[in-house]
Amino acid sequence: MTIRSYRTLPPEAVAIRQAVFVDEQGFAEEFDGTDREAVHLVLFLQDTPTATCRYYWNPEQGCHAIGRLAVVRTHRGQQLGAAMLRAAEEQIAQAGGTQAALAAQIRAQGFYEKQGYQPHGAPFDEEGCPHIWMRKAL
Numbered sequence: 001m002t003i004r005s006y007r008t009l010p011p012e013a014v015a016i017r018q019a020v021f022v023d024e025q026g027f028a029e030e031f032d033g034t035d036r037e038a039v040h041l042v043l044f045l046q047d048t049p050t051a052t053c054r055y056y057w058n059p060e061q062g063c064h065a066i067g068r069l070a071v072v073r074t075h076r077g078q079q080l081g082a083a084m085l086r087a088a089e090e091q092i093a094q095a096g097g098t099q100a101a102l103a104a105q106i107r108a109q110g111f112y113e114k115q116g117y118q119p120h121g122a123p124f125d126e127e128g129c130p131h132i133w134m135r136k137a138l
Contacts, residue, residue: 001043001044001045001080001083002043002044003041003042003043003044003083003084003087004041004042004044005039005040005041005091006039006040006041006042007039007040008036008040009031009035009036009038009040009054010040010042012042012044012049012052013040013042013049013052013054013068014031015049016042016049016050016051016052016070016071016072017030017031017052017068017070018030019070019072019073020070020071020072020073021068021070024073025129026127027127027129028127029127030068034054034056034067035054037056037057038054038055038056038067039054039055039056039091040052040053040054041053041054041055041084041087041088041091043080043083043084043087045075049072050071050072050075050080051069051070051071051072051075051080051081051083051084052068052069052070052084053066053067053068053069053070053084053085053088054066054067054068055067055088055091055092055100058101061101061133061135062099063097063098063099063100063101063135064092064095064097064099064100064101065100065101065102065103066085066088066089066092066100066101066102067102067103069081069084069085069102071084081111082114082115085115088100089136089138092138093138097138098137098138099135099136099137099138100135100136100138101120101133101134101135101136102117102133102134103126103131103132103133103134104117104131104132104133104134105129105130105131106123106129106130106131106132109132109134112134113134115136116136117134117135117136118134118135118136119132119133119134120132120133120134120135121133
């Protein structure tokens with residue numbers, strides 16, 4: 001397993017996010033301006049891109065936010081999502097960050113709680129899917 005960082009949105013991350021968020025989950029507004037300022041991580045198993053996420057400074061949260069965490073369907077349940085979170089958290093901490101936030105889909109809230117995140121604020125809707133902000137001290 002190798003995790004690579006990119007300062008621009010790489011095609012491997014585009015393909016994973018397209019498959020997971022657009023094709024599987026039906027989100028229409030997957031790609032946004034935040035992609036231009038975010039650091040993008042891609043996890044490779046051998047040479048196959050298998051998971052991705054991004055992180056960026058979120059002024060509303062007052063800390064770095066991790067987002068767009070996606071694992072290809074065939075590799076779910078193998079702790080790759082947790083590995084992606086750890087890699088993003090480590091990079092945020094190395095840059096001096098002491099907290100991370102994320103906007104979790106409510107259906108994935110339990111996964112994030114297992115990774116040490118706690119709900120922060122009220123649930124909100126994003127493209128018809130309930131989300132909640134969560135935070136973790138690094």
